[in-house]
Amino acid sequence: MRDARAAASEFSSAYGFVELLAAPAGPARSVVLGQGSIVLALTEPPDIGPGRDFLAAHGDGLARIGFACTDLREVYARAVAGGARVIEPPRRFGPVRMAALRGVGDIVHTLVEQPAGAPTRFLPGLGSVPRGPVPAPLGLREIDHFAICVPHGELAEVVAHYQRAWGFEQIFAERIEVGAQAMDSVVVASPDRGAVFTLIQPGGAEPGQIDHFLREHGGPGVQHMALRTDDIVATVGELQARNVPFGQTPGAYYEQLPGRVGSTRHEVELLRRLGVLADRDHDGDLFQIFTRSGHDRGTYFTEIIERDGATTFGANNVKALFEAKQRELDQLAAPARSAS
Structure with missing residues (x-):
């Protein structure tokens, strides 16, 4: 610092x-x-x-x-x-x-x-x-994971390094494509799951957010730290009251949420008001939101996450956000085409 x-x-x-x-x-x-x-x-x-x-x-x-x-x-x-x-x-x-x-x-x-x-x-x-728990007035109780960006072509070796040198295990992998942008990620964890790293590399035809991080950060590093809470609605509500800035979620995202996820412990309208994202895997529900970067290079930010049984990392949120944003843009373009 x-x-x-x-x-x-x-x-x-x-x-x-x-x-x-x-x-x-x-x-x-x-x-x-x-x-x-x-x-x-x-x-x-x-x-x-x-x-x-x-x-x-x-x-x-x-x-x-x-x-x-x-x-x-x-x-x-x-x-x-x-x-x-x-x-x-x-x-x-x-x-x-x-x-x-x-x-x-x-x-x-x-x-x-x-x-x-x-x-x-x-x-x-x-x-x-x-030693032991410290009072948690905002409900942030533990580190869920660190997200670490690495250059294109180095992901496999970094994963192998954590397996070989540190005894970590690969627990999740995915590739996300958003238009011509893409990223590959692998999650590795210590055997007791006390340390979890999401390792990410860029992989699209056009540069995206991971390329931006690597360029501005000056190489690989921690893109964000995810802090876990047992009640994301209460935590994010208090953070927003304290003027913590969060990324904006398009309204169309929440129109698709009931059909994609179904009912959850948090009502959709409440998630919409706060801008919280939701996903579901075979073990349960995941809720997450990302702060806007206040870093002078626009790199590091923070994630707030709640796991209601979920064990994965919200891959559907990236795709759903992209698709919802594209629908909004299409709707804005439609009246212009009609007028012409």
Whole structure:
């Protein structure tokens, strides 16, 4: 972060995060926030070093994704044997062990092993914060997944890397085509589903949103973080009251929703008012909405998601949104043709 304190203030006022720890001012300034089981460490790096290099290359963004592990030596050895590049070798901080290895692009994965039942959660370089759930005034309780964009032609190798080095499993794959634009995605997850990555590459004849991200971000990286809630209507309603900007959904989308999804726990008119999308898979219903990017490069944004049993990732929403928007455009063009 270029300004950790300003970013922390926004996360607190807009998203309801609670400040857990503030590292004293110095070469690096950090603020740790929490809500539910989500813990975010916002760091303003010193003038020289890898943190400043990340900012220069990508702007504000997600630079590190941490993994808690019960046997760091085993995870570290497997990752290195599988081709993961070492950033920080294993070190001990009292009863805590930690290490860091390269993920996709400039993303770093920090491994943390600490005694079971410890009352605090150790954050490398920052200290400890209370362990366990943090009050969730807006209902955001956990990270559902990270979406990571990779260049065209690199998806298969990135998937193989997470399988080989990290022991992840492929749990979902799809190709979405929207006119001449397209993207391929594969979802990989740790065996306990504690870490889930949606890996996306562009694949259409014309450039689209994934190409835009890769160009403006300066290579692969985290496009969005999905935060899960148990009641998306209540959460999004409060976020909108706090002036969090969301993408617009065309009205025609909701005209098709009952026929495509059927009845859900949230009424269609309520979803329409909030702009929330809905989908259904063989396990249940999925509700999701995406914020508009406030990033200075127009790259990173946030997803709010509710799973009422659903285990997939809303592929139908992309197609349905495109088709609904095209119908709206056709309807607008029809009176013009009649007048001529």
